[in-house]
Amino acid sequence: MNLALTILIDGVIYASWLFIVALGLTLVFGVLRILNFAHGGLYALGAYSAAVTVGWFTGHGLDGWFTILAMFIAALAVAVIVTPIIERGLLRFFYGRDEVLILLVTYAVFLMLEDITKLIFGVDPYYVFEPRTLLGNVEIGSLFYVGYDLALIGTAIVCGLAVWLGLRRTRIGKVTLAVIAEPEVAATMGVNVSRIHLLAFGLGVFLAALGGALTAPLISVQPGISVSVVIVSFAVVIIGGLGSIPGAAIGALIVGIARSFAVYKVPEAEIFIIYLVMVVVLIFRPEGLFKPIQARRI
């Protein structure tokens, strides 16, 4: 029983982190039809920026809760600076082209970001443990959890709900849904489609960077962190169904729990269980669990 609880809680924590990253990925795909390989690179940028910003804050006496603020500022800064460069400067020229071609374009961006990150932040690892100590430890049953980790669950739920409700309840969200469904019609009705694209991509970048920023206190921030994240978050959105927010949530939970199950019960399978799940889901549901319906007219 205790083990089951441990597996569940660990899995959900991992899923929460995954969801924040994957949410941006699936949103960008939903609106722009771009499966963004560079998402992992943006995640890494977020982690580095957070490490530096938190360091700067604490260096100026702004410690404690200010470090959390610092992480959000860092993620926002990444989004504000990077989005126009990548979206306006590059991706918009490829809209409507073959999805695999765009995947390759973002793969090129991913490769570039790898080195740009190194050029900006160097190759030595950064450590920021401060935010993780803020919330102390929490006892669940007889198990102790770091409060910060549990707070990730809340953060993920807030992010997911904010995007979900934002799309359905706000004006700009409804316009975005219109652009997803009928881009040409939306454009002829006077919607500034470019602006929607920019905003959606920006939100995606922000979520990637936020995922990175929130992870920074958990790991040593160093070159290579982007590589593993890309494929795991791809697995999540593909399992869930590309472009679907509930799909990303379910996908993240499946992947998170499967992974933590493997960690405790079949440690040999830890590295590949995620991909195994992805393969199995794709075989039975070729377009993921939540598949958008598309018909071809002849």
Added chain:
Amino acid sequence: MNNTLKVVVIGAIAALALMALGFAMPRWLLFTATKAVAFGIVALGIVTLMRGGLVSFGQGMYYCVGAYASGQLAARYGVTDAFILLIVGGLGSGLIAAVVAPLVARYRGIFFAMLTMALSMVLYGVLAKINAIGGSDGFNLPKPTFAGFAPQDGASDIALYAVAVATASLCAVLCRLYYDSRPGLIALASRENELRVEYLGASVFAVTARNFIIAGVLAGLGGTINAMALGHVDPFFSYWTTSGEFVFIAILGGYASAIAVFGAALITELVRSFSGSYFPDSWQLLLGIFLLAVIVFLPLGFGSLWARRRVTPPPADEEIRS
């Protein structure tokens, strides 16, 4: 001249010229060139898939299977003959590809790319955990021999390079002939319009499965060559970044040509080895810019620079287009 004969003659001349060039190469270049040729063979498999409209992001899997199959044969059973290893590596990976093919052949676009990638990552994870074959460290294999000869140092490098070039030439010739053949034309048509191809009476599934198996064999051959060249094999052969590199080379080369990928592979390897020593932190930046430039300015790859001429009006000869 007959198309078949022409392709074979060009292939043979190119092979001999490249082999001769091997004697003039410094050792580091020989090693780089051997690796590039092996990468080129794997990328040729992706080119074959691209001609059917698909890009696999998981060719590392078959590259890895080829390397492990032949590598184990060499390390465990002492079979070091390069030719036997190549046959085992190619057939081994081809066999696995044949098993996987019916599973992946109905997928398209991103889903095909992601499914093949996921499969390769599963193999990566599994191999990393099997300690009997070295786990995540992999294993070393002895130097190859060549039909009974065991050349020393420099000569061994040249011999392996020559075998790599011969294998690559054979693959390129066979692929070119296939591309130009009727089944090859039908594959190209299914890239452009699957619906039409099905309504004309052909199976796009069968076309894809066939191309996938060919790509698997090619990847296995490349993996075997690199296992012999590096003297070491590890699960990283199946990691997605390895596959990404193959895709990179295939895009650079483009699907119009069976030769261009080898040039693309050599350029990529040279960029990597030069910047690896001179600016270690910016070679991926360079590769990224390179890839973007090719996608934007040469969407059909380097190969389109000369392959475009292939589609100009036919000469009044016995064969209309070669």
Added chain:
Amino acid sequence: MSIPVLEARNLCKAFGAVVAADDISISIEQGARLALIGSNGAGKTTFVNMVTGYLKPNTGTILFEGTDVTGMAPRRITRAGMSRSFQIPQLCEPMTALDNVLVATGIAATGRQSWFRSAHSRADVDAARAILDRFDLVDYADQPVGELPGGVRKLIDIAMALASKPRVLLLDEPTSGVSSDEKFPIMDRVMRALEGESAAAIFVEHDMDIVTRYAERVIAFYAGTVIADDTAQAVLANEDVQRYVTGRKR
């Protein structure tokens, strides 16, 4: 009486609440020149799509030369001897007209396909050019089809469907989307190409001028059912047809 080349028995097809085919039974004789008419959504294209395997009927049977082909994949139906053209031409855009036809003849060719013999052998190219010639398209042979005008694309689409020498050829709106002075030349060429072939030609058509000139028999659809099936003259004179299809009577 010989067996019909194509026979549909009691075909039904619904998309949710929309009934696109309601108990359709049609029998088509060898070498027929048959037009299917009806307003949009009447069920003509659904019928064509069911017969050629794109859609599976909910109930009913389709017999081709006496063999049950219901629910078979399109490529098997094509192989059996029934092919189709498309309302929007389905071509391999960057490939030349000649290569498009070579794809069609290559797929239609029986026997082992050599992997090492050029698809552009003299004999194959000559045969493909001959097909283009039957449609007066030889001048376009070496141009990418993506750059060709609409009428030419329509004809290439039909030429490809004919490459397999089908016994039934279904033409889905062969003259839609082409200018009015192009439509007769297009149909003339199609009909000329069909001469000497025993193929039954079934064309979905909106243009009554085309129907009266080229169809020996006309079937009118309305709301998923057949409301008239007779000679062109008789069908076009039919009151229901005038009310629901041609709109000549209010």
